[in-house]
Structure formats: C-alpha cells, structure tokens
Amino acid sequence: MNLVAIVVALLAQHAFPEGARHHLQSFYGRMALSAAKRMNAGDRNSGVLAWIAVMLGVLVPAALLTWLAAVIHPFLVWILDVVVLYGTLRFLATARAVAEIERALREQNVAGAANLLAQWQGEPVETDDASAVARLAAEHALREAHHGTFGPLFWFLVLPGPLGLILYPLAFRAAKGWALVVEPDERDFGWFAVRAFQVIDWVPQRATAFAFAVVGNFEDALYCWRSQSAAWVRPEEGVVLASGAGALGVRLGEPIRVGPDVSPRPPLGTGESAREDALASLEGLLWRSLILWMVVFLLAAALRIA
Numbered sequence: 001m002n003l004v005a006i007v008v009a010l011l012a013q014h015a016f017p018e019g020a021r022h023h024l025q026s027f028y029g030r031m032a033l034s035a036a037k038r039m040n041a042g043d044r045n046s047g048v049l050a051w052i053a054v055m056l057g058v059l060v061p062a063a064l065l066t067w068l069a070a071v072i073h074p075f076l077v078w079i080l081d082v083v084v085l086y087g088t089l090r091f092l093a094t095a096r097a098v099a100e101i102e103r104a105l106r107e108q109n110v111a112g113a114a115n116l117l118a119q120w121q122g123e124p125v126e127t128d129d130a131s132a133v134a135r136l137a138a139e140h141a142l143r144e145a146h147h148g149t150f151g152p153l154f155w156f157l158v159l160p161g162p163l164g165l166i167l168y169p170l171a172f173r174a175a176k177g178w179a180l181v182v183e184p185d186e187r188d189f190g191w192f193a194v195r196a197f198q199v200i201d202w203v204p205q206r207a208t209a210f211a212f213a214v215v216g217n218f219e220d221a222l223y224c225w226r227s228q229s230a231a232w233v234r235p236e237e238g239v240v241l242a243s244g245a246g247a248l249g250v251r252l253g254e255p256i257r258v259g260p261d262v263s264p265r266p267p268l269g270t271g272e273s274a275r276e277d278a279l280a281s282l283e284g285l286l287w288r289s290l291i292l293w294m295v296v297f298l299l300a301a302a303l304r305i306a
Contacts, residue, residue, distance in 0.1 A: 001078050002156065003297040009085035013092050024087030028173040031058060036178055040189045047189040051174055051196060058170055059163060066161035077161055084162035088169060090148030091290060094141055098279050098286075101137045105130055105276035113137070132256045134274045138282050139252050142244040143237055145286050146208045147172060153293050154204040157300060168204070171197045198236060205236075208289075209243035215288035216247025220270050231266045238268075245269025247285060250278045 031054050039050040069076035097120045104113035113133050114125040121140050127133060151172075155164025175197035178190030213221035224246030225239060232238030232253070245252040245268040253268035 001301070002081065003294055003301060005078055005081040005085055006089075006153070006294065006297065009082050009089060010092060012082070012086050013089065017092070018087070022087065022090070024084070025169060025173070028058070028170045029177055031170070032174045032177040035174075036189070042189055044188045044191050047178070048192045050178075050189070051193045054170065054174055055167075058166060062163060062166050063161075066163065070161075081156075081162050081165075084165045085156075088148075088152050088165045090144060091286070094144045094148060095283055095286060097144075098137065098141045098283055101133070102276050102279035102283075105134060105279070127256055129257065131273045131275055134276055134279060135252050135254065136256070138245075138248070138250075138274050138278060139241055139268075141279075141282055141286070142212075142241050145289070146205065146237075146240045150208040150211065150289065150293060151201060151204040153297075154207050155200075157297065168200060171200050201236070205239045209239045211289045211292050212240075212243045212247040212285060215292055216244075216285050217249050218247075220249060221246035224269055228266070228268050232268065233265055242268050244282075244285070245274075248274070248278060248281055250274040250281075 035050040035054045039046050039053065066077060066080060069080055097116070101113045101116050101120075104110075104116060108130075110128055110130045110133060113130070114127065117133060117137050117140065118125045121136075125133065125136060127136075147169075152165050152168045155168045156162070158164055159167065171193070174193040175190070178193050209221070209225055213225070221243045224242040227242075228245075229235070229238035229242040232241060241252065248269065249271045251267055251269045251271055251273045253265045254273060255265055256263045
C-alpha cells in the first residue's frame with residue numbers, strides 16, 4: 001500500500017503541481033520560527049527544549065490522527081499517507097528545475113540558467129560561466145533529491161503511517177532554520193537541532209548515496225564517497241554529493257569565480273567538469289534512483305505479506 005500511495009501522490013503532483021510555495025514545508029518553517037522566537041534564551045538547554053516542543057507539537061497530533069484513522073478504517077490511513085506524501089515529496093519539482101536549467105544552458109542562455117538556479121535555491125548565483133552554473137545546479141539537484149525525496153522515503157519505510165514523512169522534514173527545517181534566524185552570539189540555541197538532524201539523517205544519507213551507486217557508476221561512486229566526502233565544504237552533505245558525482249562520472253565542486261573573487265571548493269567526482277549534458281544524465285540518475293526506492297518498497301510489502 002505504501003508503494004501505491006507514493007505512485008498516487010506523484011501522479012497527483014504531476015496533475016496538480018503545488019507551485020513555488022510548498023504549504024506543508026512552510027508550516028514546518030513557521031513552527032520552527034515560532035519556537036525560536038518564544039524559547040530562544042541563547043543557550044543549548046533552551047534549544048533542546050524548543051526542539052522537543054516542536055517535535056511533540058507536530059508529531060503527537062499526527063500520531064493521534066493516524067491512530068484515529070486506523071480505528072475508523074485502514075483506508076483512511078492510506079489517504080492520509082497520500083496527502084502527506086503529496087505535500088512532502090519534491091521529486092517532480094527537482095526534475096523540472098533541472099530540465100529547465102539544462103534547456104537554458106543548451107540555448108547558451110547562461111544568465112537565464114543562473115537566474116533559474118538562483119530562484120530555485122533561494123540564493124544569488126553570481127557567475128557567468130556555463131560549467132559553473134551546471135555544477136551548482138547538479139549539486140543542488142542531488143541535495144534536493146535527498147532532502148526532498150529519498151530522505152523522507154527512508155523514514156516513511158521505517159515509521160508507521162505518515163510519521164516518518166513528518167519527522168524528517170520537520171527536523172531538517174528546525175536544523176536549517178535555527179542556524180539562520182538566530183544572532184551569531186546565540187548559535188548555541190541551534191546546536192542540538194543540528195546534531196539531532198545529523199543522527200536522523202545518518203542512515204538516509206548513506207542509503208541515498210548507495211542508491212546512486214547502484215543505478216550509476218558503482219565503483220566510481222563508492223571511491224568518491226570514501227575519498228572525497230569528508231573534505232567537502234559541508235561534510236554533512238558530502239556523502240550524497242560525492243557519491244552522486246561519482247555515479248554520474250563527472251566532476252562537481254571545484255573553485256568557482258564569483259565576480260573578482262574565487263570561491264575555493266574541493267573537487268567531487270571524476271572525469272571532466274559537468275556541463276549541460278551532465279544535467280540530462282542527472283535526470284536519468286534521479287529517475288532510476290526513484291525506481292530503485294519503489295522496488296525496495298515493493299520488497300518490503302512482500303516481506304510483510306510473507
């Protein structure tokens with residue numbers, strides 16, 4: 001039933017896209033922001049209490065709603081799964097964004113591709129180099145595929161009902177949001193949220209990286225995973241990006257010129273630097289990874305029946 005729920009949610013997203021504003025993600029962000037405003041005392045203890053309050057404030061009502069739905073009829077739980085999947089998964093949005101940036105680069109519209117990427121990631125892209133834009137787009141796509149699809153799917157497989165689908169993005173929003181909204185001298189407030197998400201994401205990161213390896217260049221993906229991930233700018237996302245780059249057989253990372261300055265970044269992957277054709281290969285890698293995850297859900301369902 002979980003596999004059918006995923007397929008139905010993706011079909012619903014295709015027919016009725018949410019657009020730029022993801023309502024469920026925005027709700028998680030508002031919950032995290034509200035907790036930070038009300039409970040931030042600038043120390044780690046207040047951060048721990050705020051994180052627990054946010055988790056309980058969302059997960060307990062979700063668990064009660066799931067239990068009530070199961071009492072009435074199991075089909076209602078499946079409907080609830082579909083609704084939360086629809087509001088959580090960002091796979092189709094990621095694939096569309098990659099396709100649009102690739103199209104702009106093929107048309108040699110580097111400024112347009114950079115603008116599309118800036119809108120997608122919510123940060124300015126200050127480079128006019130086509131290869132740099134392609135590399136940044138590929139990195140963001142791998143990041144989004146994990147955080148917006150494969151990470152939530154892992155916890156959907158592990159926890160009952162939609163609880164895993166809620167836990168993962170909620171913890172992600174708290175970790176990222178509290179790192180941005182608090183003052184520099186109050187960063188201890190977000191310390192626990194960051195570490196809690198690292199624990200929650202430890203296995204999903206490696207599951208995503210292994211999936212990329214299975215559906216891509218297996219040996220290169222594992223080599224890059226082992227040798228390059230720890231040196232990445234953000235080590236917590238290095239596993240996914242290094243494995244993805246190796247699976248594609250292209251080079252990501254590397255220094256990028258931003259105006260008069262050069263942003264130092266370690267290399268990821270093997271082969272030549274990614275260009276627009278690598279984005280087409282990336283779309284295929286993401287779709288194959290999604291199919292692999294669906295096979296895993298199918299096997300899990302078969303084991304439950306057996």
